[in-house]
Amino acid sequence: MIPGSFEYFAPTALDEALSLLQEHGDDAKVLAGGHSLIPTMKLRLAEPAVIIDIGRIGGLKGISESDGKLVIGALTTHHELESSDLVQQKVPLLAQTAAEIGDVQVRNKGTIGGSLAHADPAADWPAAILALDADLQIAGPNGERSVKATDFFQGLYETDLGDDEILTAIHVSIPDANTKGTYLKLHQVASGFALTGVAVVLTKSGDTCQSVAVGITGVSDAPYRASAVESELTGAALDAENIAAAAERSVDGIDALEDIHASQAYRQNLAKVYTRRAIESAAS
Amino acid sequence: MPSNSKESWIFVRPVKGRHVEKEAVPLAKKVIHTTINGEAHTHEVEPRMLLIHYIRDIVGLTGSHVGCETSLCGACTVTVNEQAVKSCTMLAVQADGAEITTIEGLAQNGDLHPIQDGFWERHGLQCGFCTPGMIMAAHQLLTRNPNPTEDEIRHGLEGNLCRCTGYQHIVEAVQYAAEKMQG
Numbered sequence: 001m002i003p004g005s006f007e008y009f010a011p012t013a014l015d016e017a018l019s020l021l022q023e024h025g026d027d028a029k030v031l032a033g034g035h036s037l038i039p040t041m042k043l044r045l046a047e048p049a050v051i052i053d054i055g056r057i058g059g060l061k062g063i064s065e066s067d068g069k070l071v072i073g074a075l076t077t078h079h080e081l082e083s084s085d086l087v088q089q090k091v092p093l094l095a096q097t098a099a100e101i102g103d104v105q106v107r108n109k110g111t112i113g114g115s116l117a118h119a120d121p122a123a124d125w126p127a128a129i130l131a132l133d134a135d136l137q138i139a140g141p142n143g144e145r146s147v148k149a150t151d152f153f154q155g156l157y158e159t160d161l162g163d164d165e166i167l168t169a170i171h172v173s174i175p176d177a178n179t180k181g182t183y184l185k186l187h188q189v190a191s192g193f194a195l196t197g198v199a200v201v202l203t204k205s206g207d208t209c210q211s212v213a214v215g216i217t218g219v220s221d222a223p224y225r226a227s228a229v230e231s232e233l234t235g236a237a238l239d240a241e242n243i244a245a246a247a248e249r250s251v252d253g254i255d256a257l258e259d260i261h262a263s264q265a266y267r268q269n270l271a272k273v274y275t276r277r278a279i280e281s282a283a284s
Numbered sequence: 285m286p287s288n289s290k291e292s293w294i295f296v297r298p299v300k301g302r303h304v305e306k307e308a309v310p311l312a313k314k315v316i317h318t319t320i321n322g323e324a325h326t327h328e329v330e331p332r333m334l335l336i337h338y339i340r341d342i343v344g345l346t347g348s349h350v351g352c353e354t355s356l357c358g359a360c361t362v363t364v365n366e367q368a369v370k371s372c373t374m375l376a377v378q379a380d381g382a383e384i385t386t387i388e389g390l391a392q393n394g395d396l397h398p399i400q401d402g403f404w405e406r407h408g409l410q411c412g413f414c415t416p417g418m419i420m421a422a423h424q425l426l427t428r429n430p431n432p433t434e435d436e437i438r439h440g441l442e443g444n445l446c447r448c449t450g451y452q453h454i455v456e457a458v459q460y461a462a463e464k465m466q467g
Contacts (some may be wrong), residue, residue, distance in 0.1 A: 001335075003332045005311050005332055006311065007311050007331070008311075008331030008375075010377070010380075025366060028442065031375075034373060034374060034375065035355065038334075038374070039354060039373060041332075042353065042354075051331065053376060079367075079442060102443070103358070103442045103443025104357075104424060104441075104442065104443050105361055105368050105369050105370045106370070106443065108367040108369055108424075109367070109369050162463070185424075190356070278421070
């Protein structure tokens, strides 16, 4: 399987990449690690006339701490997030999520920014990014803007990212010591994609849930925050009964996907079970 | 199928990107420089050429295999700047300037690398098709974790499929290599 022909640019500066995007409009696709785009091009599901490889742009890669936040460059690979001491200490949920993606070779090359911009409905990052209430930094012809994760994902492979924009970084607030995160996933056995993936960020006050955020991927067209679960559990005692009752609401208002791997009813059930388990784990 | 059924083949994931009419004139080739197993190479390639085809068809190193072509089987695994990658899911132009190691680059002066030795001694292969990729993935694993547990070995090789061995002898081959490499 060989991709269709395309014109290839490998800019070394962000400005240069943005001008190329402006010039070529929706004929162009941005290439990061390539682990979503290249497979779709090989299957000729995408045949962009122009590829803009942002892999050689300095400053889009790496993890740093600034003003109580982790700043993660869009070109940071899953492996770099999985193995970073800083990430493991400050936001272990990110390292845990990274470790669940694909396999070693995929994690070596695939990037967090590429995954988020591609917005596969079964990708892992969106669950964690939603639960952590991250901010996504986007560069475009009119400068930089920031968008909340909750506003970024809009549908099947659809995001808030414009055709002339590039996702440059992800900002994640470092949670306090009373806050714990968990990501639990059921792997589709052959592909490793999430049949269901649930990320929970939970803050306890004694045995009570002070606040909770639940991000769910793999279940619907677009990843989502399970707000019904969150409102049910906030302020409640973190006992088995309350957690189970809250988890029952994890697909409230959601049109669950159905495919050869899982029926709609099965996916709905998976979402509830994995939400319950993820909350139990974060609350323990 | 129910009305809300979506695209059902999980490997087939459409993305935005307009279908374009094929250009009558071939698009410009790119010159790339690579170092493969310590040897410098310069070639002009089509941007759409995959790294595995560059390594096999242009450079002529056929040890790395083309298996599934869908980033799943790992038979095409090579290291690019010391990171194991599936070379069927990377463009050759992305490897411009990179240092690449393939299975041919492991043996030194005719002596098998300890991982190759392990596959020999512990019968870590039957048909052998997956072996070059399996060894390159094991190489990545032992570089990062010289003394892995059995579980860590299995986890480290999860991106490589073998349809013959049932993996047990592969795990033993990597254990043999780990021991030998630690002297």
